[in-house]
Amino acid sequence: MSYTIDTVVAISTPPGRGGIGIIRISGKSVPEIAHKLLGKIPNPRKAEYLPFLDTDGSILEQVIALFFPEPNSFTGENILEIHGHGGQIILDILLERILKTSSDIRIAHPGEFTKRAFLNNKIDLVQAEAIADIIDATSYQAAKSASNSLQGIFSRKIHIISEQLTNLRMYAESSIDFSEDEISIIPYEDIKKKLRNIINDVQKMYKSTYHGVLLREGIKIVIAGKPNAGKSSLFNALVGIDRAIISTISGTTRDTLHECVQLNGIAFHITDTAGLQKKSDNEIEQIGMKRTWEELSNSDHILWVIDPNDKTDKEHDITLEHVEKVLFCKNKKPAITIIHNKSDLTKNKIGISIINNYTIITLSALFDDGTDLLKEYLSNNIKFQIQEDYSYNLAENQGNFIARRRHLDALEKSSKYLLSAQTQLLSAMSINELFAEDLGLAHKELSKIFGKCTPDDLLTRIFSTFCIGK
Template sequence: MNYIIDTIVAISTPPGHGGIGVIRISGISVPEIIPKLLGKILEPRKAEYLPFLDTDGFILEKVIALFFPEPHSFTGENILEIHGHGGQMILDLLLERILKTSSDIRIAHPGEFTKRAFLNNKIDLIQAEAIADIIDASSYQAAKSASNTLQGAFSRKIHIISKNLTNLRTHIEASIDFSEEATNILPYNNIEKKLKNIINDMQQVYESTCYGILLREGIKIVIAGNPNAGKSSLFNILIGINRAIVSTISGTTRDTLHESIQLDGVTYHVTDTAGLQKNSSNEIERIGIKRTWNELNNADHILWVIDSNDDSNKKYNITLECVEKTLSVKNKKKIPITIIRNKSDLTKEQIGISKINNYTCITLSALFDHGTDLLRKHLNTHIKSKQQKNYPYSLTENQGNFIARRRHLNALKKTSKYLLSAQNQLLSVMTINELFAEDLRLAHNELSKIFGNFTSEDLLEKIFSTFCVGK
């Protein structure tokens, strides 16, 4: 355990009025300040209802107190939790009294309790971040997945890869250092196979991490298409309020509009955009079109809306050609596209879902809210198909899902880069050498950064500064 001299204290419940307020104290001074505050020594892990005393021995408040001695506590240090009434004034009085008990006690920095748990090896960095993600979760799926991460779902996946990589590196280092001895040296084919398995496992974890980021950040749905196709009508129907102005005048929407919704426990960030057209003479409209392309480039899923009553869109082939010509150059990330054939109320087309080439096409009427339920089901199905791909054996209760962050994704990218470089070395030279071993070492270092190993203090400060003060 890393012993830190100063003891920290903070109000752990959010500001405002409530039935209960909690103050948390952690550090080496906790045992000596307990009698000063509560008039007695507490039995570990036993809740007691006691008077909270001021400096003159008068009762400030009646509280429930809990003492967790080191190392069996959240931070790994001595912890005292005080549960009192939730008024801000009384909590501030209790906090002020605690700070006067010892010169070693100070107000905690944001996330410092969790940071100490990490530094004392009670949790790894992935689990530490999951605590903040549980607090910030905006949907059921995100909260459940963050809880899985806190229980170690993500960590276990990375630990398995790290263990296999350690095992491989051990054999590689031995083959280099003791090349003249045949003992414990793996054949070339075995090394190639082990490395290939690690790379395959990395790819699966990478895809799972991408899905975990979607759960944490929400899925960005961008509604786009030509002017007057009914994009704003569809936007209003999906979000459930008349947020966007709807008009028969072409080019009504000039700016992007953003709203968030939840479908089946998943957060979707829905964006309405200005209609795309090639030659606009209006400066404001051109700015809107530019912003539309920016939104499309950052989308997780595109709803391409067309006016099915427009003569140029009567045939599916023309529609697909239009979509492909418009988006193929820009859509380098292969963002999923769903075609929305809107205004079926005018064309009298049958509402439904069809598959045209590689596109899903949904015929609906946004004006009368006919067929939009099919769109919602389609979006849920699309997400579940991603889930099925990443977690084929644990779809039911979301048991395999975990929350992930961009930091994790970047570390996995760098790890994969070095692993692929090692594989190229192995295939081109057909022998084990120092360059191959170095690539494996660099890959291992990058992977270890996910847990917080080899992580700079600046990065740790940045991560924990996003937490609330009492966490």
């Protein structure tokens, strides 16, 4: 891209007052700029304490300078980092001086340093996204998993599948090219087996990637149930503040409330919702229930709250089975935990049990009795699921990675094309052009994960979310 001819500069530390401020410069003109600013080109990859010179030769600041010559730098270009005092005014003065040193230097766009690293093949797109995810991480697990992605754990897993698919495509194309010569490149049964293994790997990878998305975005917990079941009390107990209004009057909550908490290093986005019932003549209640259904459709885990003392008329009751049926029709299958609330009134023993494959937790939300048990269950359950699905390889020091929705989309589309290829193979009982075409389309979807075959507008959207200076 033409803009890589330019030399770019940006302040890489956050705005404000601090002990150190860092300015980063990348591009062809860095050696020339270094001479004008510092009187010399610093020794490569060695920190040097140097005067930062104004246009008249006077000293503006004493700085530590680091020079990374191309191609052995983060961007693959010449990079000069200047470490000075962290006041915003002095950094602005230094930045203004740098912009006067050369006609082809300009302020970097958001994420442009990382984008140049990607365009110069220093990192792939997954690793570029991981850099932003490390900066934006909202929990310990998210930061650790983003670091793993930056080290290439996610990329290596996808590369292995991509390489297997490349070999299968090679066999398929060769078999088609030499079909008239009756030369068998590889037996039909072997092709079928290799394809089945790739499909299994892609589907397993989809599951792992889904949990990588959860680590990045956090787990969406929705508290739902009938009116006056104690949902708002449970919400307040989980988030640790009196966020929701609590009343014995049925239907107090008419809108959704959202808070984020961390449990064992994982971010949980907890939502309190309006009570559900089969029908209501109240227009506001109807709107509240509509929003509850929207939250349920986008949830990762549902806490279905029950008041065992409830003896109200069953005409307006809504059951968990009905909720599951509605979500199933929308192709949504969140995990569900049943909460038997108000143990202070029922005198039921606080604890966990399993009935009909449902986990049931008995507690008193109002008195915050048993909610620690629920928190422990949620964090341990989510962590266990993620660890089970990630297929650790201790010999390669592989573990959790972080992922994005676009990765999920690419894997899902790739899986569909592979399944279509399998159908073509089994129905024709031989390798044909349609089979090969589906393999090619599946391969193209996997390539999008790394940034190959990726439209420029998508790249622009991805890097525009980065901070300036990164």
